[in-house]
Amino acid sequence: MITIYGVYRSRALRNIWLCEEVGLPFRHVPVMQTYRLPDPPPADAPTHTRSQEFLRINPNGHIPSMEDDGLVLHESLAINLYLARKYGGALGPADLGEEGQVAMWTLWAATECEPHTIEILFNRPQLPAEERSEAKLQAAVAALRRPFAVLDAALAETGFLVGGRFTVADINVAEVLRYALPAPALFDGAPRVKAWLTACHARPAWKKVSARREEEPA
Numbered sequence: 166m167i168t169i170y171g172v173y174r175s176r177a178l179r180n181i182w183l184c185e186e187v188g189l190p191f192r193h194v195p196v197m198q199t200y201r202l203p204d205p206p207p208a209d210a211p212t213h214t215r216s217q218e219f220l221r222i223n224p225n226g227h228i229p230s231m232e233d234d235g236l237v238l239h240e241s242l243a244i245n246l247y248l249a250r251k252y253g254g255a256l257g258p259a260d261l262g263e264e265g266q267v268a269m270w271t272l273w274a275a276t277e278c279e280p281h282t283i284e285i286l287f288n289r290p291q292l293p294a295e296e297r298s299e300a301k302l303q304a305a306v307a308a309l310r311r312p313f314a315v316l317d318a319a320l321a322e323t324g325f326l327v328g329g330r331f332t333v334a335d336i337n338v339a340e341v342l343r344y345a346l347p348a349p350a351l352f353d354g355a356p357r358v359k360a361w362l363t364a365c366h367a368r369p370a371w372k373k374v375s376a377r378r379e380e381e382p383a
């Protein structure tokens with residue numbers, strides 16, 4: 166059985182979402198981020214990203230990691246590409262052309278968007294003023310205007326990213342763009358992106374995993 170290492174309140178959610186879409190059973194090991202614990206973490210702390218037993222799985226000290234039949238993978242988006250290709254059926258690429266498109270959108274999300282969407286999350290208006298930077302938030306919003314316009318145009322034809330159907334590309338990009346939700350002006354300026362993300366979040370699998378995420382301590 167597949168094992169996914171990482172709490173719901175982390176990028177592991179992307180992998181858990183994909184498993185739920187496919188109906189793929191998995192063993193969940195809720196490794197948490199060390200920065201969410203006191204420094205230094207107490208001896209009885211839950212397993213975290215600097216625990217020796219987890220560092221033996223992922224020496225990078227990041228979640229998520231995944232194990233499947235002896236194969237260990239890190240990097241949340243790559244894990245989803247692997248799971249979709251092996252178990253995903255129509256969620257995965259149907260041919261080499263689609264595989265290229267899925268990889269393109271995934272790398273686009275990771276490189277063109279995620280550095281900025283993370284800045285939005287870490288500097289969101291909901292945080293106390295002393296814990297955030299309005300300048301960083303605005304710089305991230307400005308940097309994302311073009312990627313949002315690109316995505317908005319790409320969604321014009323079918324409302325999906327690859328093959329006119331919901332695929333792992335939608336999951337990977339949706340999970341990266343979710344971090345930008347605290348900047349609603351970006352979505353108001355890209356109505357197809359807004360409608361697409363709303364549709365992604367209306368899927369039963371997403372609702373299920375996001376409810377479980379809410380149940381986890383913040």
Ligand SMILES: N[C@@H](CCC(=O)N[C@@H](CS)C(=O)NCC(=O)O)C(=O)O
Pocket residue numbers: 174175176177197198199200214215226227228229239240241242
């Ligand atoms: N590029 C990696 C990033 C992994 C990452 O930074 N994960 C965060 C949680 S979402 C983490 O492990 N933070 C805790 C730490 O760095 O100790 C991926 O997509 O898997």
